[in-house]
Amino acid sequence: MPPIPAVPEDYHGETVLDFVVTYAGDPATGEEVLRPLRAFGDPILDAVRPQPYTALQQTFDEGVPKGQRWDSKAHYLDALPDAALNTVVGHVDPLPGPFSMVYFEPMGGAIGRVDPTATAFPHREAAYGFHILTGWPDADQDAEIMDWTREFHDAMTPYANGGVYVNLLGADEEERVPSAYGPNHDRLARLKDRYDPDNLFRATPNVEPAAA
Numbered sequence: 573m574p575p576i577p578a579v580p581e582d583y584h585g586e587t588v589l590d591f592v593v594t595y596a597g598d599p600a601t602g603e604e605v606l607r608p609l610r611a612f613g614d615p616i617l618d619a620v621r622p623q624p625y626t627a628l629q630q631t632f633d634e635g636v637p638k639g640q641r642w643d644s645k646a647h648y649l650d651a652l653p654d655a656a657l658n659t660v661v662g663h664v665d666p667l668p669g670p671f672s673m674v675y676f677e678p679m680g681g682a683i684g685r686v687d688p689t690a691t692a693f694p695h696r697e698a699a700y701g702f703h704i705l706t707g708w709p710d711a712d713q714d715a716e717i718m719d720w721t722r723e724f725h726d727a728m729t730p731y732a733n734g735g736v737y738v739n740l741l742g743a744d745e746e747e748r749v750p751s752a753y754g755p756n757h758d759r760l761a762r763l764k765d766r767y768d769p770d771n772l773f774r775a776t777p778n779v780e781p782a783a784a
Contacts, residue, residue, distance in 0.1 A: 573616075574635045574671050583616055587665040590675075593620065594628060640671055640707045643718050645725035646740035647732035648698035652676070656731040663724045668717045671707030674724075676700045694754035695735045702728060703740050741777040749777050758782070 575584040593609060595602030599622040610620060619631070636642075649656065664674050679698045688694040706721045736745075738752035750757045761782035764771070769781050 576634045576637075578617070578634060580616065585666075585670060587667055588616065592631075592675075635673075636671060636705075636707065640709055641711065641714065641717075643706045643721045644704070644740050644742045645721055645745075646701065646703045646736050647725070647728055648679075648695050648735040648737070649676075649700045649702055649731055650697070650733045651699055651731075653731065656728065659727050659731070663727070667706075668720050669706045669708030669713070672705065672717075673707075674702075674704050676702055688754070689756060692753055692756055692760060694756050695733075695737070698733060698735060701737060701740075702732070703737075705740075738777060743777075746777055749779060752777075753779065 573579045573583040573586050573588055591609060593606055595605055602622075606620060610618065660674065667674070678700060679695075684696050686696055688696045704721055704724055706717050708717050734751055735754060736748055736751050738749065741748055741752065753760055757779065760779045764779050764781040765783055769783070771778070771780055774780075
């Protein structure tokens with residue numbers, strides 16, 4: 573739990589299990605749908621409430637403040653076997669860095685009902701997204717925490733399908749860009765040739781022109 577006012581001070585720095593849920597639709601129906609999950613255990617925080625989409629988009633802003641040092645590594649998984657869960661449990665307590673988090677995103681549903689070649693995003697059949705985001709303030713910890721992040725990511729690789737979400741790539745992962753777009757990468761490179769042949773838009777991991 574990050575050291576922020578929204579979190580009770582006794583839990584600052586503690587590794588906890590967090591469920592992030594969203595129901596888009598009628599609030600009364602959403603309350604009924606989410607009731608079983610909200611009745612599970614005694615939560616440290618319960619932030620489930622009707623809110624506008626713009627507020628939802630800012631949910632994590634306080635826990636990922638500017639001015640920290642960040643490292644990011646991610647995978648897509650087609651399943652979540654016990655061995656993968658055991659790998660996660662074996663790495664996350666304690667987490668290095670006061671703003672670090674590790675999470676799974678369930679996929680499926682509407683995401684999986686779109687043709688993988690209909691948009692740039694191809695990973696329609698993945699069961700879960702998996703993200704390691706480490707955040708810390710002290711440059712003296714760079715090597716230690718970045719090594720931990722890479723080792724954890726490598727340990728999860730046997731359970732991954734090779735894909736990755738482009739926005740979660742680390743700054744040193746340019747070689748994984750094709751994995752973010754799968755079968756769509758070559759077509760996107762040809763579009764880059766047409767609209768950005770000089771690769772002006774390259775501040776983040778990006779598709780390079782096919783002629784590059």
